[in-house]
Amino acid sequence: MSTHAENKNAVRTYSIVLGALLTLTAVTVTAAGINFGSAFINVVIALAIASAKASLVALYFMHLRHDRPMSAIIFVTGLAMLAIFLMFCFLDTLSREQVQPGLTAQAPARAVSISARILSAS
Amino acid sequence: MSGSHTVVEHGAQEPFLQHHFHDLGQQAEASKIGMWLFLVTEILLFGGLFVGYGIMRMLHSQAFHEGHLHLDRSLGALNTVVLLVSSFTMAMAVHSARTGNRQRLILFLAATLAFAGVFLGVKYVEYSHKFHDGLLPGRFYRHAGDSVPGVAVFFSFYFVMTGLHGLHVLAGMVAISWLLRRAVRGDFSATYYAPVDLTGLYWHLVDMIWIYLFPLLYLIS
Amino acid sequence: MTAASYLTEQRGLRSWLFTLDHKRIGVMYLWSTLLAFFLGGVLAMLIRLELLTPTRTLMDADTYNKVFTLHGAVMIFLFIIPSIPAALGNFVLPLLLGARDVAFPRLNLASYYLYVLGALMALASMITGGIDTGWTFYTPYSTSTGGAVNLVTLAVFVLGFSSIFTGVNFIATTHKLRAPGMSWFRMPLFVWGMYATAIIQILATPVLGITVLLLFMERVFGVGIFDPKLGGDPVLFQHFFWFYSHPAVYIMILPGMAIISEVIPVFSRRPIFGYRAIAFSSVAIAGVSFLVWGHHMFVSGQSVLASALFSFLTFLVAIPSAVKVFNWVATMYKGSIWLQAPMIYAIMFLLLFAIGGLTGLFLGSLATDVHLHDTYFVVAHFHYVMMGGVFIAFLAGLHYWWPKMFGRMYSERWSRIAAALVFVGFNTTFLAQFVMGSRGMPRRYYNYLPEFQPLHVVSTVGSWILALGLVITAGYLLASLRKRPDAPPNPWGGMTLEWQTSSPPPTHNFETVPVVDRGPYDFPPLEAEEELAGRRA
Known part of the structure; x- marks a missing residue:
């Protein structure tokens, strides 16, 4: 069933992927120390690198690249649902005061201007 | 719906074939679908935490930054490397199994197990350090001298x-x-x-979740 | 009967407790969920009795809070969610597909035991103080009230896994264990409905798991995520909760619709109208169900932008639902309708679900919701959908597959009497609540203004009629079990695979593996129809 060449091939692929994963880990640690102008950009960069690493794991270690499409469909559907969940929760939290400017005065202490916090974070 | 053919009885030559499948291929494909569905439930389970983390970090960005300074970035990076390597050994274990190489399968499984042990060992060191400093979740938070309120929320998320x-x-x-x-x-x-x-798929997912946890908890700039 | 059936092949308690047979697990689920329904029903009767008078009738306010909380939690988590998929679906789905079992029989049994464990934990809370939060566990009240909230949240967590296991099983089974020749568009619509349900179970339930886990952590560690005092956001809890619990409404109704899609063509002797439209609308409902949860939060302090978006998306759900209803009605048009108990309940479903669904649109529109929110209008609406929809469909399915499950025919006459009582009792109970709600009677109140008493009395009397109908149902179904087996393999003339095997089926479902060469609703012309007509006469 297994030929020597196939065996060597898989070992080589997995080794290259591992090398890429370790390199990206070093990159993300380095990037965290650099000021890109706003904390938001740093978060985006960190998540982009993490997603690149996760994609490598999914495509090669979890064989999604060569597997039947069903596995990838299930996986992507799950991620899409998470995206929907994330999107609406953020949409609500971010838009609460922008649409109801008068609410802050009556709202509990928690509602101290969220937009100001976002600005101060950046 | 008409027509039929007789039930093919399975021979005794496949000890791990369950009665309601035709062959091992069908059984493996079904179990793979089942596993991916399970992984999706894991993603959404952790996903809830990520959403909560995102909202809370947005509301308390200063506190999250201050909280993360208490974490040891090099231990976090070490654990990331350990888990990535363990994912590699797990992938090699699956490959060895597929090629029927029992010796290497045992070797790589043992290596994966060892790396997992190292990961938890490092985590133990980190946890005991936090316990010692009173950096505990929620109402058990005892650390004094924070410049902003809400660091306890960061540690709640860190521990959960x-x-x-x-x-x-x-x-x-x-x-x-x-x-x-x-x-x-x-x-x-x-x-x-x-x-x-x-099991390999599951292990890679555990690795994948850590790939996100590492920058979100240890690398807040 | 030729061979031993799944009921008789093995005997003894152990053969049931350790069975991997999907039919036996389905039957165990059936009795367990019916027991839960009985408990929830008794609690409902107590609630209605208490509300007979504007002040105290038979319990104090604190007990009343615990009773309605338990009624909601038991009915939702222990009855409606598992009843159709895990009880009827477990039994029928592999039969409909021509399979010997579900893909993962051990996972199936594990699902049942997790259900039992979760149920026992939820019931233990009754003894250890009860909970008074309502079934929604809204923070901050749920993080500060005493009682057994911790226990119940863990019970919900366990029950969630039970539900996930069922979903995983159904999807893998549908993909991998269809009989030779059964293409996707030859699958009975019940399978499509179960498939859509399983998608929601898998994608939504984990979020419920993490929600109740966080609530538990909040109570034990004071995590702070939902607590404004610690910088958290209680509205976020509602987002988490409804991200599961709104799709969960479709975990409940989709299986009900799936049953109706089986019953209507068989008892109208016509192929289903718009097979693909019904199949795809099930999947569409599953998809859209994830986009509308915010309509539970219009008055909770959610942003106006989010509310407007959620309101718009809510109206989209009406489209696939209406597609189904129109297709069912079109199937019946010019059909040869046979008014047996399953069909009576299916028609009842169409009527009650239409009322429940349309009143949902009132609640989904922003302005009217502010007036109707947290009134009896909401209570009436969801009882029309949950009880008038799901439970009536469950009765349709139970009456449809009862001969297959147990090999006995029940009394036709009594089933009609009971159905009439259920219909009259249900509408008397809940139509009155629509009126009360639109006039401002708030839900969950222990005392109320005396002006509302006449309508409350009507509602309570209605609940007695409804209960009488259900007691009669239990009576004739149980009585049928004491008879000798008398059900033919195919009493209704159905064309789907479960009717090709004996009633009750043998342990391995089919003596020979069925090969499928036509659709599930292609009724044969003439000779078979004449034979059936002879039996009807």
Whole structure:
């Protein structure tokens, strides 16, 4: 069933992927120390690198690249649902005061201007 | 719906084939679908935590930044490397099983188990350090001298997220130990290795979740 | 009967407790969920009795809070969610597909035991103080109230896994264990409905798991995520909760619709109208169900932008639902309708679900919701959908597959009497609540203004009629079990695979593996129809 060449091939692929994963880990640690102008950009960069690493794991270690499409469909559907969940929760939290400017005065202490916090974070 | 053909009885030559499947291929494909569905539930379970984390970090960005300074970035990076390497050894274990190489299967499973142990060991060191400093979740937070309120929320998330992840590592270790026992017994072959394959998928997902946890908890700038 | 059936092949308690047979697990689920329904029903009767008078009738306010909380939690988590998929679906789905079992029989049994464990934990809370939060566990009240909230949240967590296991099983089974020749568009619509349900179970339930886990953590560690005092956001809890619990409404109704899609063509002797439209609308409902949860939060302090978006998306759900209803009605048009108990309940479903669904649109529109929110209008609306929809469909399915499950025919006459009582009792109970709600009677109140008493009395009397109908149902179904087996393999003339095997089926479902060469609703012309007509006469 297994030929020597196939065996060597898989070992080589997995080794290259591992090398890429370790390199990206070093990159993300380095990037965290650099000021890109706003904390938001740093978060985006960190998540982009993490997603690149996760994609490598999914495509090669979890064989999604060569597997039947069903596995990838299930996986992507799950991620899409998470995206929907994330999107609406953020949409609500971010838009609460922008649409109801008068609410802050009556709202509990928690509602101290969220937009100001976002600005101060950046 | 008419027509029929007689039930084909399975021979005794496939000891791991369950009665309601035609062959091992069908059984492996079904179990793979089942495993991916389970992984999706894991993603959404952790996903809830990520959403909560995102909202809270947005509301308390200063506190999250201050909180993360208490974490040891080099230990976090070390654990990331350990888990990535363990994912590599797990992938190699699956490959060895598929090619019917029992010796290497045992070797790589043992290596994966060892790396998982190292990961939890490092986590233990980190946790005991936090306990010592009073950096505890929620109402048990005892650390004094924070410049902003809300650092306790950061540590709530730190412990809930890494704790749940740690439990998954532990569950993975149990599964890998079970595989190791079966591999030593000689259960697996080039035609039957689905349990190795599925445990591998689970293990890579645990790795994948850590890939996100590391920058979100240790690298807040 | 030729061979031993799944009921008789093995005997003894152990053969049931350790069975991997999907039919036996389905039957165990059936009795367990019916027991839960009985408990929830008794609690409902107590609630209605208490509300007979504007002040105290038979319990104090604190007990009343615990009773309605338990009624909601038991009915939702222990009855409606598992009843159709895990009880009827477990039994029928592999039969409909021509399979010997579900893909993962051990996972199936594990699902049942997790259900039992979760149920026992939820019931233990009754003894250890009860909970008074309502079934929604809204923070901050749920993090500060005493009682057994911790226990119940863990019970919900366990029950969630039970539900996930069922979903995983159904999807893998549908993909991998269809009989030779059964293409996707030859699958009975019940399978499509179960498939859509399983998608929601898998994608939504984990979020419920993490929600109740966080609530538990909040109570034990004071995590702070939902607590404004610690910088958290209680509205976020509602987002988490409804991200599961709104799709969960479709975990409940989709299986009900799935049953109706089986019953209507068989008892109208016509192929289903718009097979693909019904199949795809199930999947569409599953998809859209994830986009509308915010309509539970219009008055909770959610942003106006989010509310407007959620309101718009809510109206989209009406489209696939209406597609189904129109297709069912079109199937019946010019059909040869046979008014047996399953069909009576199916028609009842169409009527009650239409009322429940349309009143949902009132609640989904922003302005009217502010007036109707947290009134009896909401209570009436969801009882029309949950009880008038799901439970009536469950009765349709139970009456449809009862001969297959147990090999006995029940009394036709009594089933009609009971159905009439259920219909009259249900509408008397809940139509009155629509009126009360639109006039401002708030839900969950222990005392109320005396002006509302006449309508409350009507509602309570209605609940007695409804209960009488259900007691009669239990009576004739149980009585049928004491008879000798008398059900033919195919009493209704159905064309789907479960009717090709004996009633009750043998342990391995089919003596020979069925090969499928036509659709599930292609009724044969003439000779078979004449034979059936002879039996009807």
